[in-house]
Every structure is written in structure tokens, then in C-alpha cells.
Amino acid sequence: MKTWKKMMITAASLTLAGSVLAACSSGKDSKSADTASDSKTIKVWVPTDTKTSYQDIIKKFEKESGYKVEIIESVNADAQEKVKKDPSAAADVFSLPHDQLGQLVESGVIQEIPENYTKEIADTQTDQAIVGAQYKGKTYAFPYGVESQVLLYNKNKLTPEDVTNYETITTKATFGAPFKDINSYSEGPLFLSVGDTLFGPNGEDPKGTNWGNEAGVSVLKWIADQKNNKGFVNLDPNNVMSKFADGTVAAIETGPWDYKNAQKAIGAENLGVAVYPTITIGGNTVQQKAFLGVKLYAVNQAPAKGDTKRIAASYKLASYLTNQESQENQFKTNFVVPSNKTAQAADNVQADELAKAVIKMGSSTEYTVVMPKLSQMGTFWNESKAIMSDTYNGKIKESDYLAKLQQFDKDIANAK
Structure with a gap:
């Protein structure tokens, strides 16, 4: 009522x-x-x-x-x-x-x-x-x-049980995302998934970002390793839906804004929706998070x-x-x-x-982190994108991961 x-x-x-x-x-x-x-x-x-x-x-x-x-x-x-x-x-x-x-x-x-x-x-x-x-x-x-973003998948290729885990998705089928040109909105929360913070635990401390640690390094290693993952497909930002339509990829992570296009791509009856899967990074299985x-x-x-x-x-x-x-x-x-x-x-x-998937994603800090409101987010988008894309493209040596992330922490702490 x-x-x-x-x-x-x-x-x-x-x-x-x-x-x-x-x-x-x-x-x-x-x-x-x-x-x-x-x-x-x-x-x-x-x-x-x-x-x-x-x-x-x-x-x-x-x-x-x-x-x-x-x-x-x-x-x-x-x-x-x-x-x-x-x-x-x-x-x-x-x-x-x-x-x-x-x-x-x-x-x-x-x-x-x-x-x-x-x-x-x-x-x-x-x-x-x-x-x-x-x-x-x-x-x-x-x-x-x-x-919130959610996982969209082809029900002809994956089951609801399969999509609860990233490794299962990429073993039984394929997952696609633009990694050569990474979107920080989508992939930045990987660092939050492993326990690092962005502008502190409440997202309001300009000096509270702590990606320059072993957990952060493990995320960059994971990003670089996707080049060797047969179940991962790097996509162009402009061809995500077409590759979903032709079966090149069986699962993608995107928001409600792409839902109707996804239905058109593979048919409404074939489209599945789920919360983000768990993912193994640095030997630890964690719940992948998104920005809310x-x-x-x-x-x-x-x-x-x-x-x-x-x-x-x-x-x-x-x-x-x-x-x-x-x-x-x-x-x-x-x-x-x-x-x-x-x-x-x-x-x-x-x-x-x-709606149920979005509500579940947004129901607790287990699945999402409320996007910070600080003006320094402008610096975050640019610098995190560069680090993650350069890592996937092999422009940063693994031995330099920690130093790059530590410099990133300093840069956004000093941003205005």
C-alpha cells in the first residue's frame, strides 16, 4: 500500500x-x-x-x-x-x-x-x-x-552458478572489458575489493588513499595477468556490445544504461543479470566491488x-x-x-x-563503495586510468608497481 x-x-x-x-x-x-x-x-x-x-x-x-x-x-x-x-x-x-x-x-x-x-x-x-x-x-x-554496475551474461553460455566467480566465468566461457584503455569507474574499485581505500574509509580524507602497498601491487599484477587469461577478451570501448552480440564475450560488467542494448544484442530471453562475482587477486578470493x-x-x-x-x-x-x-x-x-x-x-x-541486482549491489559495503565526493576525484580518474592501462599494456615493469602506486597516493593527496 x-x-x-x-x-x-x-x-x-x-x-x-x-x-x-x-x-x-x-x-x-x-x-x-x-x-x-x-x-x-x-x-x-x-x-x-x-x-x-x-x-x-x-x-x-x-x-x-x-x-x-x-x-x-x-x-x-x-x-x-x-x-x-x-x-x-x-x-x-x-x-x-x-x-x-x-x-x-x-x-x-x-x-x-x-x-x-x-x-x-x-x-x-x-x-x-x-x-x-x-x-x-x-x-x-x-x-x-x-x-551500480552489474554483471550481464549470456544464459546460453553461463549458468547463474557459473557467474558467481570470475575464474569460473573465464574458464567456462569469456569475460570482456576494455583494458588497453581502462575505465577507472569500472576497474578502480578492484583496489577497494582488496581492502585499500580511496580518500579514506569514508571517502572524505584527501590524504586517505593507500594503494601503494602489497594489496595494491597484487591488483596491478592481476591486471597484467589478464593478457595471459584465455577467458579474458580485451575490448575496444566502442565495441563492447557488438562483441557481446556476436558471442565473442559471454559476460560483461556495465550499468542499467546498457541493459536495453544488451537485450537487443542477444535477446531478452537469453540475458542474465547478476551481482559482481568473487575474484581471486594475490591468492585471496574477495568480493569484487563497484562504485555506487x-x-x-x-x-x-x-x-x-x-x-x-x-x-x-x-x-x-x-x-x-x-x-x-x-x-x-x-x-x-x-x-x-x-x-x-x-x-x-x-x-x-x-x-x-x-533492479534486484542493483539493489543487492547497493545494499551494503560488501558489494559497493559510495563514490567519493571530493574535487580530487578529477585527479583520481586520470592518474588511476594511466597506471592501470599502462600496466596492462606492459609500459610499467612489475618491479616498479609499488613505486608507481606510492606516487599515485601522493599525487591525489596533494591535488586540489
């Missing part, structure tokens, strides 16, 4: 909104600040191609709040750049990938959300989704979905120009856009896997093989 809580604009939320604005104001008196916003319209940026799917929930919000909502589609990946460029001209409420959260908080664009919404999130969202909405222990945004992405809505107070009622209404709108009812609808219309625990347990979600 669907539940939908009517969120009241409490005195606490108004007080918090006002106090935050007071803290970051430019010296204007309270009267001018409170009257600076002359609009009863809240602007919201929703992900591309989703405007129609939000219309019903927004109508409910408008009826309850007395505010009108202007819905604009926007590319999630551009949220940080667009909001930081001119916060006052940006949306009051906007969607974003969670890895942009840290920079938005550090730049002062978004503030800690009111306590009543923090409690609501803690009560209704999965643990990993809550981590994605937090920065340095405080909650700054509202989760509405989770995303959390989809968020955040509030930008700047367009309200000090209007605490509009700010409170914006938080209320963010809550509506991410509540159980909205998440259930986003799953049906846009296949956004819910982060709400009750929505995840719904029959139609549990009946979907892909």
Missing part, C-alpha cells in the same frame, strides 16, 4: 532557513532580505526526459503549498557547474549525482537540510543512499535512487533572496520529489531504482531482475 506523508512547514525549518541565510548574507538588513523575493514560483531542474513523469507529484505539492513550480529539464552531470556559475539564477531545487555534493557544500552553494527532513531520510532511505546524501556527517540532499552512485535532489537558497517561506517550500518540494510515491513512479516511468526501503520492497521492483 502506498503511503504519502504530508510534510508541514514547521517552525524549525523556517528558523533553520533563516539562520543559514543570516550566516551567509552580504550585510543586507533583514527587512530587505525577507522582501527581496517577489515570486511565488519555485524553479526545479529535473533530469533530461523526465519532466512529464513529475507532473502529478508536483501538482500535489502546488495544491498543498500554494506555490507554483516551473519544471525545467537539465543534464544532471552539469548541475554543479551551472549552479556554482550563478546560484541566484539557478533553480531553487535541482537534481544531481551525489559525487558533486562535496564541492557544492565547500563552495557554500547548498546548506545542511532542516532536521525534520534529515530524520525522514534516516527513517526511509537505505544506509548507502544516506551516505551519498551526507558530507562530513551532515545531510545536505534528498536521495531518490541508486545506481546515489541520485539526489538539493536545495539552492540563493534564488529566494532571503524569503524564508520560499526556502522552506523548496525543501518541502525536494521532499515531495523524493518521497516513496515519487520513487515508485520514477521506477515505473524511468527505471530509477529506488533508494527508499519500502519502495525497494514493492512487488514490481522485486520482480525485476535488473
